[in-house]
Amino acid sequence: MEKIKKLELQGMTRAFGTAKALVDFNLEIAGGTFVSLLGPSGCGKSTALNCIAGLLDLTAGAIILNGQPIHHIPAEKRGIGMVFQNYALFPHLNVIRNVSYGLENRPMPRAEIERRVRWALDLVHLDIEEFGHRFPAQLSGGQQQRLAIARTIALEPNLLLLDEPLSNLDTKLRNEMRIEIKNMHRQLGLTTIYVTHDQSEAMSLSDVVVVMRAGRIEQVGTPQAIYDCPNSLYVADFMGYSNRLPVQIVERDGDEWRVQTETGVTLRATSTYAGSANWQPGERVVAVSRPDELLAEPLPDTNQMRGTVHLVDFVGKAYEILVRLEGKEETQLLVWGQHPIELERPLSFGIRPNRLLLFPMDDTPPAVRVKTRYREPAWQ
Numbered sequence: 026m027e028k029i030k031k032l033e034l035q036g037m038t039r040a041f042g043t044a045k046a047l048v049d050f051n052l053e054i055a056g057g058t059f060v061s062l063l064g065p066s067g068c069g070k071s072t073a074l075n076c077i078a079g080l081l082d083l084t085a086g087a088i089i090l091n092g093q094p095i096h097h098i099p100a101e102k103r104g105i106g107m108v109f110q111n112y113a114l115f116p117h118l119n120v121i122r123n124v125s126y127g128l129e130n131r132p133m134p135r136a137e138i139e140r141r142v143r144w145a146l147d148l149v150h151l152d153i154e155e156f157g158h159r160f161p162a163q164l165s166g167g168q169q170q171r172l173a174i175a176r177t178i179a180l181e182p183n184l185l186l187l188d189e190p191l192s193n194l195d196t197k198l199r200n201e202m203r204i205e206i207k208n209m210h211r212q213l214g215l216t217t218i219y220v221t222h223d224q225s226e227a228m229s230l231s232d233v234v235v236v237m238r239a240g241r242i243e244q245v246g247t248p249q250a251i252y253d254c255p256n257s258l259y260v261a262d263f264m265g266y267s268n269r270l271p272v273q274i275v276e277r278d279g280d281e282w283r284v285q286t287e288t289g290v291t292l293r294a295t296s297t298y299a300g301s302a303n304w305q306p307g308e309r310v311v312a313v314s315r316p317d318e319l320l321a322e323p324l325p326d327t328n329q330m331r332g333t334v335h336l337v338d339f340v341g342k343a344y345e346i347l348v349r350l351e352g353k354e355e356t357q358l359l360v361w362g363q364h365p366i367e368l369e370r371p372l373s374f375g376i377r378p379n380r381l382l383l384f385p386m387d388d389t390p391p392a393v394r395v396k397t398r399y400r401e402p403a404w405q
Contacts, residue, residue: 029056029183029216036086046072048240059210061219061227064237070220074186078107106182110189112173114161121157124176145179167198185217236260254297258384266313268358274308288352292328293378310383316359318380325375334366
């Protein structure tokens, strides 16, 4: 298969009537890179993928592959493979025929078709002897997902697009298939664009993460850069910085800021927001943190606060504790601890200054997050 040297998305825009689903989307992708488009439903991820695949025409902009524009080329001639969220398998064809179907319309010897079918099924660990004559309805969800990937890979595309392919699987299967997709990407050296709303998928799979918002690119970077240095409150919230605490700027001290909470507690924090250099003492901003970095134990030496335990939940590696802030009970923060804590007891907790991030106050609604069901710990 032809290898991609560079894919350039230049000002991609797609409108549906007066509504713009994709606006001035600019991205350059080096060959062999795994890129994830990350964001909530309706942000334009799938629209971007469908435009690249040729399933949607561009309203404006260009798609340049290895220096040649392809946005006017029909989808079937772009050499792009796409795996859909619902797999789109042929229910009346068995596993072998599902994989061979696209190859049978090409001028190639039967022996080559059989070789590619066997190769593709081996790649996704579907044994042809055991599964080859089964129909999609006789496969599990994970096996159907593997079949959808095998059918696409058999065509030897120069670009692989995956539109939330794991969303229909349970947690165990998602984790297994995440490993399989990553291994396959490395083995084949494919250029891959992956659409997801799951930040853990994007973090574990990608070389580059593109966070999208309302049809536009909000931030582009490596998984670690997006995770550690979100450039906006929107990106921070989507990356799990769910704790929000209104504070007031006191002063800048080198790379850190001294801020004060509404109850008079002084904290040290940092900011990854580009406009923070213009902040002045007295300005109100918001401090955000991830629950797993706001710790009750081990208790950090800096940025210590106190509150009252309201709810507790065991989350596998630790206990997630909902705390009502001392002196400001309507402010609640999620804190991590190593042991269950009795309800309504006082609790001290803290965070390292470089993990307490500051952003300007705005009216950005929080990204939708799965609600945790809290319960009281079992006492012996």
